[in-house]
Amino acid sequence: MILDDTIVALASAPGAGAIAVIRVSGPDAIEKTNPVFKAKNKVPLTQQPTHTLQLGHIVDQERVIDESLVSVFHGKRSYTGEPTVEISCHGSPYIQQEIINLMLKQGCRMAKPGEFTMRAFLNGKMDLSQAEAVADLIASDNAASHQIAMQQMRGGFASELQQLRDELLNFASLIELELDFSEEDVEFADRAEFQRLVNRIQKVLNKLIDSFAVGNVLKNGIPVAIVGEPNVGKSTLLNALLNEDRAIVSDIAGTTRDTIEDEIAIGGVGFRFIDTAGIRETTDTIEGLGIQKTFQKIEQAQVVLYLFDASKIKNDQLSIKQVKTEIEKIKNRFPGKPLLIIANKKDSLTQEEQTAYKKAITDLHLISAKEKLGVETIQNRLLDFVNTGALKSNDTIVTNSRHYEALLKAQEEINKVQEGMQMGLTGDLLAIDIRQALYHFGEITGQVSNDDILGNIFANFCIGK
Template sequence: MIHQLHPIAALATAPGIGAIAVIRVSGEGAIALTDKAFRGKKLAGQPSHTAHFGTFRHADRGDGPDTIIDEVLVTVFKSPRSFTKEDVVEISCHGSEYIVRQILTRLTDLGAQLAKPGEFTQRAFLNGQFDLVQAEAVADVIAADSAASHRAALSQLRGGFSKRLKDLRQQLIDFVALVELELDFGEEDVEFAKRDQLRRLMTNIQGVIRPLIESFAAGNVIKNGVPTVIIGKPNAGKSTLLNALLNEEKAIVSEIPGTTRDVIEDELFIDGVRFRLIDTAGLRDTTDTIEALGVARTRQQIEKAALVVYLFDGQSTTSDELQAMVAELDASGKPYLLVGNKVDLMPAPAPPPGRAYSMTRYDDLTEADGVYVPSPIIWISAKDAHIDELKSALSARARTDAAMQTGSAVVTNARHLQHLTATDEALSRAVAAVDAGTSADWIAMDLRIALRELGELTGEVTTDDLLESIFSRFCIGK
């Protein structure tokens, strides 16, 4: 059943001066209300999904030019064939802030209320246009600033994992009804819900839920960017590399070791993936108090990073030093790239990738010499901005993550993670109870929890506080 609430109005396009602005009106009587200020065709008699040119006018609907606010194009969407499933009118006018204010004032004078943040999407959800996961994805689509985050948001907007979870939840409801029926016949020791079938269903649901839970770390990276920390010894060229990647003078560059003493961050997009680049203080032992704090912060950033770029000076770094750093990076468990800098200052031929060298001789040492480095080395010249191979390596490294693959359902929302985790825990307790032959009342208790958590995830079980919290984060007009 479609619920047409009181009409609301808001600017649907970004605020500010532009060529065109779009004002959206939705709710009971939205078309008739707009008709009172629109001079052109009678909107109420027009088919849905049609656009009509005319003028939008002040209260005095005479023919004088002073009564006209603007020439507009009005598009009519009749219930239920609209975004909110209510009657909707979209008024396209010139993008003057004055004109927008005048039209909104006229609409409110006629009885419309100014929409709250997310109120249009909230009405669409309440009218069954989509579930709560899809509703939240609307905001994510709007906020998407990379190809990866756009793909993830669009997947959820189109149903993503929520449709499958709803189907499994319905099957679980059917079993819970049988378990509850057993409780009504507790004294007769009957079993309506076959325990092997119930157990199979619960493990099937966990088989869907657990990969989604595991995807959150990668999903968070997609939504917020890949935290990529650039580390190395002082004067390895970290700040120069940051400037080259960003194509701007973001960090101070100096021949004096220890110039960078704090963390410098900025963002870079490579092949549709957002990287949060973090330049850090050089790693070395120091008696300088401020520099020591910078080194400590570098260690902290390594812990938080999803990817580490270890930059070393190709002129002065020895194989032993490089191997020691490789061992430390391997022990950290963090994905990393080895990047040799200042190749422009190294005599030809330049070292090939994958082989560590005595950086003062460049003799091709063998594995028997004990200096083979299994991770390929990317040789660059940060000063000359010869960094294309590094950009390609960063993109390739990010795309090896399953979350970057378009076919994978990914959780990017902390609320979703919370409900999925609680569902999995409740089902684990219920499975253990079934295996132990526990009575139906204990099994039913955990099944109810699982159903509630799944319902709150998709919006089949909601509270006013939950909806207020979710939709208040949307922009006005959406």
């Protein structure tokens, strides 16, 4: 990895704004910025103390481009772990580009996506899991995803794994030392103590691997499918949940021909609602494709909301028996998937009718999507389906697929070590599996990495971070 050049990029969001921040990082960051910045205190940038802010002008020879504030960070005391300058200029896209072009003429190179954070990792400012959490933090759009990303940035489970890895490495060294004294039949590694360590590692790995099921949906938003026959108010319910007119509402059955998706945060947790085409027998080819896609979306959903029109029962257009049959069909087709049964248009029912329907259908929720009656109850029930216990207790939650894969591989190798100890395998055979487990631990924190892996990880970052 090339670290001996100086890079520049816009560190704030692109486009017009009140201010913009341009970051310059590398061995010559301060020296390359010095000729284009004229401080009002007349002191050259190269003589300014670290972690100070200077007011002055960015100039291209005699032409003044902007009045800016410039931050200076010397040595390793910066985000990237190398000399850094941050130029806070006015947020005109023209000014931003002019300053970047000026720095390019000074010999800087345009930063690649995630290159500032990659340099922070390579310079030991953070481990790889923390670096990946930077991208998650930027992408967080609700309290849950933000909390998980912040926990990861503060060290998360990487510090716990690092401690276990150090202990495992120590035992690996002792076991391999035994190989040098194999003829003398000595044991440097206490097998009982090693067994306790293996048990502890297995417990930690199992907990982290199990947390991925929760962490992945909390990070990406929990998909919720709204299903039911045509014209029962699915789109109206979606609009009520989102508190906006996102879906087309019409009295004509089959209006929704495709799925409509949108996301909101409820109680700090992101939910991705999917308004599906109504399920019914149809000869309309396009509507049929929509219904086919409905079943695909139910398959992908974590929670299903089944909606029916309560007023149709009152008007003898639908029987409770038919509703129960449809509910059973969904339960049989998608067993184990949380199902919320909702009767719409409660405002058309008497209190006696509402009570009767609730007695006839277990766990029935009566709402009026149009009048937004009972919608808050549905939101609260959705939160009940989400395992937020780990989030509330601030437990470690794994959300990264790369980490999950490495944990699974480490678990496999540790299980081999456990089996080998039970079978009484010799130290040389145990050492092979221990080294493989250490390798997979190192993959998470970046102690084991290659240019291809780093390139793939940081390519997902935005330029300037």
